[in-house]
Amino acid sequence: MDPLKARLWFKFREPVNWAASIAVFAVLFFVLEWALPFWVAFGVALAASFCLHFFYLDHRAIRIKCPYGRCREIIETNTPWICGHKGCKNDNADEFPFIYKCEHCGNQPKAYKCHHCGELIFFTEDEQKTGYAECANYVLKAAVVKKREGHQEMMTNKREVIESKGLDVEIGKLDMRLKGINRTLNPPPPPQAEPKPRMPAPDDELAAFLRQTTGDEDAAEKQRKIVREKYKDDPAECEKQLRLIDEWVTSRLK
Numbered sequence: 307m308d309p310l311k312a313r314l315w316f317k318f319r320e321p322v323n324w325a326a327s328i329a330v331f332a333v334l335f336f337v338l339e340w341a342l343p344f345w346v347a348f349g350v351a352l353a354a355s356f357c358l359h360f361f362y363l364d365h366r367a368i369r370i371k372c373p374y375g376r377c378r379e380i381i382e383t384n385t386p387w388i389c390g391h392k393g394c395k396n397d398n399a400d401e402f403p404f405i406y407k408c409e410h411c412g413n414q415p416k417a418y419k420c421h422h423c424g425e426l427i428f429f430t431e432d433e434q435k436t437g438y439a440e441c442a443n444y445v446l447k448a449a450v451v452k453k454r455e456g457h458q459e460m461m462t463n464k465r466e467v468i469e470s471k472g473l474d475v476e477i478g479k480l481d482m483r484l485k486g487i488n489r490t491l492n493p494p495p496p497p498q499a500e501p502k503p504r505m506p507a508p509d510d511e512l513a514a515f516l517r518q519t520t521g522d523e524d525a526a527e528k529q530r531k532i533v534r535e536k537y538k539d540d541p542a543e544c545e546k547q548l549r550l551i552d553e554w555v556t557s558r559l560k
């Protein structure tokens with residue numbers, strides 16, 4: 307059946323089924339009445355049309371054909387489906403097929419994603435591509451495949467990290483070895499000894515000593531003159547001061 311007519315056919319199916327069942331009853335009753343008693347013919351015709359209606363016509367799924375050239379597969383509209391509006395799962399697809407409406411939220415899907423080729427089969431001419439219905443099993447299988455793919459991607463990422471870190475460790479080891487080789491080939495220069503302080507030459511040392519001694523003696527002589535002048539009336543104190551000056555000059559020579 308043409309998908310664009312499927313919705314309309316679903317609406318008329320119920321009265322058409324009833325009309326067909328009643329017609330079958332009438333014809334059968336009319337025929338049977340010739341050979342059987344009235345009530346028997348009535349009962350048989352009623353039972354036959356009852357079975358026809360409730361066990362066959364009422365359960366007969368509307369079949370639509372995927373319109374895409376490379377697919378052309380038949381899809382039974384009583385396939386359990388997932389509502390594209392709120393994600394409701396419709397298991398009661400005999401009463402609520404995807405060409406009718408969602409049993410839970412009342413949404414009327416405008417398209418069904420073919421579970422053979424994955425293309426959208428539209429039920430209206432506006433060809434709305436959102437909120438379409440999908441086969442429940444197809445969605446579940448797709449979810450499992452997606453989960454498995456996600457796991458594989460995570461494992462691949464982890465393997466790449468391990469590989470990268472392993473390479474870093476190898477690089478570190480090689481760096482250490484390279485440093486060892488460089489140290490062996492180019493040993494660092496031995497530490498240089500502190501230069502010894504240069505000893506002054508004996509002549510210079512003696513000259514410095516004489517300069518100091520002469521200086522000391524000049525200062526002492528100057529001080530002696532001052533002391534003699536200052537203590538000319540006190541010979542004992544004068545003697546004591548002169549002795550102290552001599553002691554100073556002697557201590558400077560040590």
Ligand SMILES: [Zn+2]
Pocket residue numbers: 389390391392393394408409410411412413
């Ligand atoms: Zn829904």
Ligand SMILES: [Zn+2]
Pocket residue numbers: 372373374377378379420421422423424425
């Ligand atoms: Zn298809």
